[in-house]
Amino acid sequence: DTGVSQNPRHKITKRGQNVTFRCDPISEHNRLYWYRQTLGQGPEFLTYFQNEAQLEKSRLLSDRFSAERPKGSFSTLEIQRTEQGDSAMYLCASSSEDQFFGPGTRLTVL
Amino acid sequence: EDQVTQSPEALRLQEGESSSLNCSYTVSGLRGLFWYRQDPGKGPEFLFTLYSAGEEKEKERLKATLTKKESFLHITAPKPEDSATYLCAVRVRGTALIFGKGTTLSVSS
Numbered sequence: 001d002t003g004v005s006q007n008p009r010h011k012i013t014k015r016g017q018n019v020t021f022r023c024d025p026i027s028e029h030n031r032l033y034w035y036r037q038t039l040g041q042g043p044e045f046l047t048y049f050q051n052e053a054q055l056e057k058s059r060l061l062s063d064r065f066s067a068e069r070p071k072g073s074f075s076t077l078e079i080q081r082t083e084q085g086d087s088a089m090y091l092c093a094s095s096s097e098d099q100f101f102g103p104g105t106r107l108t109v110l
Numbered sequence: 111e112d113q114v115t116q117s118p119e120a121l122r123l124q125e126g127e128s129s130s131l132n133c134s135y136t137v138s139g140l141r142g143l144f145w146y147r148q149d150p151g152k153g154p155e156f157l158f159t160l161y162s163a164g165e166e167k168e169k170e171r172l173k174a175t176l177t178k179k180e181s182f183l184h185i186t187a188p189k190p191e192d193s194a195t196y197l198c199a200v201r202v203r204g205t206a207l208i209f210g211k212g213t214t215l216s217v218s219s
Contacts, residue, residue, distance in 0.1 A: 004153075031205060042114075042197050042209025043154065056204050091153050098144070099207060101153035 004102035006092050012108045013082055020078045021105045025094030032075050034067055035091040043091055082109045112137040112202050116210035123217050126187045131213045133198030134180040142201040143181050145174050147194045154197055188217045
């Protein structure tokens with residue numbers, strides 16, 4: 001399967017803990033995106049990488065969130081000091097032109 | 111403020127009963143309109159990209175059209191496996207997509 005993959009698929013954590021998610025894009029895509037989706041809403045943009053450079057960040061990306069894409073391959077999204085409001089599906093997408101999404105990581109903060 | 115509104119929020123159809131989903135947008139400078147299908151607990155699946163008014167694209171029982179203010183996703187003779195949430199998104203500046211809330215379609219046999 002050459003689609004976008006994300007790990008883990010599910011994460012349950014306690015408030016105040018740090019969590020890290022990984023995204024492996026489609027190999028030939030140099031653009032990578034992170035979105036967040038809550039129940040009943042469409043995905044909301046968080047950040048965008050072209051190769052290893054982080055070029056766009058949403059106002060939704062608070063100081064507790066950090067994303068990296070070392071060497072322009074896989075990407076990680078870290079949330080520090082998680083809050084209950086961080087509970088959501090975190091989606092990764094990659095593109096050359098059209099954006100293709102991964103299966104998402106479902107985060108539950110207790 | 112750029113905005114995408116989808117209607118209806120939910121739609122129930124009988125198998126074979128054709129219908130249309132609407133996506134209206136208020137943006138400054140459209141650089142592409144996108145349709146995705148999303149099944150529960152999964153990531154959105156890419157369907158179509160439309161760039162200019164008058165453009166149409168088809169895939170199996172789905173046909174997407176675009177005007178200057180809205181897009182329609184027409185579903186012809188739907189089957190139960192077409193049940194999903196259909197998301198509309200626009201690209202205005204940069205590369206980020208702005209999504210609507212989606213239309214949840216249920217097709218019963």
